Amino acid sequence: MTKKKTTKKAAKKTAKKSTSKAAKTKTPKAAKSVKKTTKKAAPVKTKKFVFDYDPAPESKAIVNIKSRYEHFINGEFVAPVAGKYMDTINPATTEVLAKVAVGDAKDVDKAVKAARKAFEGTWGQMSGSERGKYLFRIARILQERAREFAVLETLDGGKPIKESRDVDVPLAAAHFFYYAGWADKIEYAVPGREAKPVGVCGQIIPWNFPLLMAAWKIAPALAAGNTVVLKPAEQTSLTALLLAEVCQEAELPAGVVNIVTGAGETGAAITAHQDINKIAFTGSTDIGKIIAKAIAGSNKKLTLELGGKSANIIYEDAALDQAVEGVVNGIFFNQGHVCCAGSRVLVEESIADTFIKKLEKRMKQLRVGDPMDKNTDVGAINSKEQLDKIKALVAKGKTEGGNFHEADVKIPSKGYFCKPCFFAHQSASSTISRVEVFGPVLSIQTFRTPDEAITKANDTNYGLAAGIWSEKGSKIHKTALGLKAGVIWANTYNKFDPTAPFGGFFESGYGREGGLQGILPYLEVK
Amino acid sequence: MKVVKTIKLYINGEFVRTESGRSYSYNVAGKNTQFARLCQASRKDFRNAVESSKEGFKSWASKTAYNKSQILYRMAEMTEGKRHEFEELFMEALGKTQGEATAMVDSAIDTFVYYSGFCDKFHQIAGSINPVAGPFHNFTHIEGVGVTTLVEDDEFDFQKLVDSICSILTGGNSVIVLLGEGCPAVLGPLAEVFATSDLSNGTVNILSGHLDELRDYIAQHREVRSVSFQSSREDVFHDMKQKSTDNMKRMIPRHKKQKCLENILNFVEYKTVWHPVGY
CATH class of the missing domain: 3.40.605.10 (Aldehyde Dehydrogenase; Chain A, domain 1)
Incomplete structure (x- = not known):
């Protein structure tokens, strides 16, 4: 008995030591101090490289547009x-x-x-x-x-x-x-x-x-x-x-x-x-x-x-960089002009800060501009009318609290463009959390338990799509069962296929398109 | 002297009088003698039924398909046990012969048995695994739309009534039945069947009352996800359709036939799940 106790104690001690060490090396302060000492030793200024993309325009010559x-x-x-x-x-x-x-x-x-x-x-x-x-x-x-x-x-x-x-x-x-x-x-x-x-x-x-x-x-x-x-x-x-x-x-x-x-x-x-x-x-x-x-x-x-106001749920066990990539694809794909856009991120509270930092960093890398450029990630807003609608909703969103963040990117002066942005920690009743913006505007909220995530995800009149990010299969399936939405993407988003039925619950519509189920609305069964 | 009873509403697993304190007389077919008194359900009764039906839906939807099958089979057993009560009702209230009444109960029991066997099968017929062009396990799963209100046919047909209820239940939904003018007295023994078939409270609610009084509330109630409209009053169907567009209710017209897959599929939603495949 005593032996066991001592070994346990010893194990605890070593564990403590190792975690504190790990914590130390991970803190940015520690990293900074290391940099300082190296700077003292060799005070050479490192040149900052900015990699930019040259224009890669697709030719218009292939199309003959009639008058x-x-x-x-x-x-x-x-x-x-x-x-x-x-x-x-x-x-x-x-x-x-x-x-x-x-x-x-x-x-x-x-x-x-x-x-x-x-x-x-x-x-x-x-x-x-x-x-x-x-x-x-x-x-x-x-x-x-x-x-x-x-x-x-x-x-x-x-x-x-x-x-x-x-x-x-x-x-x-x-x-x-x-x-x-x-x-x-x-x-x-x-x-x-x-x-x-x-x-x-x-x-x-x-x-x-x-x-x-x-x-x-x-x-x-x-x-x-x-x-x-x-x-x-x-x-x-x-x-x-x-x-x-x-x-x-x-x-x-x-x-x-x-x-x-x-x-x-x-x-x-x-x-x-x-x-x-x-x-x-x-x-x-x-x-x-x-x-x-x-x-x-x-x-x-x-x-x-x-329409939709689809939730993208990110659990703390998700592969976070992959989830960030998926969130970006979920809301900024096609300038957010997607009925099933993942316009509401629900992120588990314990990882929310890290997630938001990573997302901000990733958004900075988005290339917004000429749609004909093969490197462009986010193109033009489809019409002036839509751009005005998005701007009005963002302006309203800004009056409703929370943190607003806009991607630090350049946009062309001519044409209809909009910087990708998000509102974090607004109330569930806020405009951006409820209304379909149909633009590159994301709402971010947090949750603590899977049940809370599902309840929040279902708290909408829509029911078109949802995303789930987790490394645990059983958790994905259980969450998918609870979500009231016609399409559910696990560890991916905005994927479409002719064999996969697409369509929504509630105010997102009736009927399905795609797959076997998609042919049924075009048949009269005797 | 015969004791004439008032048949109560069946809400949340309990037999209750209408909160409105109203009742109406239901007479024996072709005669001026009273068969029973019925409660005239009010808007508030309907709303109470919806509240209970929401919980009933959660409970019913979470049951396994096997369990649902067994509960529907239990309904057949309980109807068999109440055979004489049903037959007497149809003979006395509707003027049916013994042979006709027996046939009515037989076909209703067969309908319970038919849908009992469908609960654990229709997913395999109407759901799918979709061969998408990518590393995903992609499948389409079926679930109920939610709280459904059944507006029963104004001409009483016992088998059709049971078919309408069973198709909604088999799809995984809870149901609020508004009985028509045909034979509302069936509420009594029928509700007793559901009350003794191991259903959770609220999965089936049955009301007697007037469609014209309740139709707008049914159409406009946001928590009622679907309406199975089996009455022959087509103008009322179109009017309810119009009034329910704001909440995008699934308005299902009269079924063309009975005991078929289509009737179940009227009350389901398809959910397509993309699950990644990889190491």
């Missing part, structure tokens, strides 16, 4: 009935890129009639395997013309070329490729049951992922045997219209895909059209509610992919 773009109806580009056009600009330079047709109820009606005719004729009569082959063809052409699409996407929308090149365009092609294969396998999507296509689908998409959202909407709809009338966002119509050219190149039968450009009124004409069987909308929760209300009196089917 004017028309609607794509019944397989042809046609002028708007009312003859109205709107400007589309490059938000990084504010230059006008082209004029784009403004659709009204008459244009929409023409498009719906073409879609109905194709649904009852060519497309409706075609076998699944033939339909699939058209979709495979579109996927391939998208891949072949990927660079053209990427450049056009960045010019029209302001997102960094590395994102449109590495994320948007390859994923858009992958979506067509994935759903192409479903076209002749619908019976396996609803085993034991019979299903038929819904009919003519009206699809309205946002400006944050213009081509990718068009692919998310068109590919499953066509695979299931439907025809579509799609309206891209008024800010970013060009890649959707280039996709229309791809449809022509793929010899897709006339009327299967129709694209009517325009703003809110054009969208309202689509939702109001009597001969549309289903509406699919991606965009803000406010507009989603207006659409839901507008069609509540009809029997139109509806899927909505709306």
Whole structure:
């Protein structure tokens, strides 16, 4: 007994010694004193190197931007009935890129009639395997013309070329490729049951992922045997219209895909059209509610992919540098114009200070500026309207306490740019913690227990996505079960794949896009 | 002389009178004689039911699929035990023949058994493992939407009522049933089935009352995540849909058929989890 005691004591002593030693060597004071002594010995001034990136601009030459773009109806580009056009600009330079047709109820009606005719004729009569082959063809052409699409996407929308090149365009092609294969396998999507296509689908998409959202909407709809009338966002119509050219190149039968450009009124004409069987909308929760209300009196089917205020939970056992990287990707990817952006960080209290320091350091390294530069991390805010909205919310946030930090980076004087920033330790009821900013603005709060993290994460009307950072698998799964969100990323964030269903709970919408579950909203099960 | 009882509401596992102190007479089919008195649930009763249903949902959702299956099977057993009570009710109140009443109870019991067997299977049919192009174990898991209100058909169909309740429960949700005008007296024995089937309090609440009085509150209540609208009054459905858009409720129209997977999938959410794979 006594022996054991002494050995324990000894062990404790040595442990104490070693920890105190370790602590000493780790403290910055100790490090400084070491530096001082070396300075005394050799007082040579070390030169500070600043590594900067040379410009690496992507060429615009590959894209031929026309001066004017028309609607794509019944397989042809046609002028708007009312003859109205709107400007589309490059938000990084504010230059006008082209004029784009403004659709009204008459244009929409023409498009719906073409879609109905194709649904009852060519497309409706075609076998699944033939339909699939058209979709495979579109996927391939998208891949072949990927660079053209990427450049056009960045010019029209302001997102960094590395994102449109590495994320948007390859994923858009992958979506067509994935759903192409479903076209002749619908019976396996609803085993034991019979299903038929819904009919003519009206699809309205946002400006944050213009081509990718068009692919998310068109590919499953066509695979299931439907025809579509799609309206891209008024800010970013060009890649959707280039996709229309791809449809022509793929010899897709006339009327299967129709694209009517325009703003809110054009969208309202689509939702109001009597001969549309289903509406699919991606965009803000406010507009989603207006659409839901507008069609509540009809029997139109509806899927909505709306906003979010997604939580990114960082446990103290997380690989911290990896988590910082993930948080940066979660909120600053695509300038924060992402419905599932990890806009609320919930970090365990014990590591909060370290995390915030690391995050500040990492944010300083972000390259904000010319979206066409291949080194740019954060591009241009999509529009002046959005920039004003972000600025107003940040200004309001600054009046609500907490610590505000803005990345110490330069931004171009021309164009719409915004420095990445965060608000730490604001109350859970603060504007930035509750409202979807849709910009590079992060809210940071702390928690002490997993239950508290889950409760705080779920304390929102939204339920789109969430992130969990931990090195413990069981903890990740238990947390994932408790989170009320449609997509959960563990030790990663903002990953998308055509096979993985995407969509939200509660006010983040209804229905899923992607995967087997993503084809169901386009089918009528008998 | 027969003793006529007042059938109470079933809220949070208890049989209670409406807080509003109101009741209405329910007459025997085709006659002017009273079968029973029923409580006319108020807005406050409905709100109490939602409070209880939130807790009932937590408890029900956390039960294993096997356990849910067994509880639904227990409901079949308890209905069998109350067979005569149900049959007498249908004969006396609805004027059914013995044969018809027996068939009604038989089909309801079969429906309990059908969904009992689905609780631990539909995840495997409708959930998925997704072969994403990256080092992730990616799967889509199914869970209930939450508190659901069932607006029952105005024409009483016992099997359909049981189907509507079971499809909501099987999906992992709690349910508040608002019985229609068809046969609200079924509340008594049916609530006793749920009260004796090892359900936690609040997982099933049953109210009798008037849809026109309660419909706006049901549509606008933010904690009610979904409504299963089985009544034939389509205009009321569209009106409730309109009034519920602000809270983005899942408004489910009349089921096309019974005993099927679709009915369950109307009340679920898909959750896709990306879990890293690596050393």
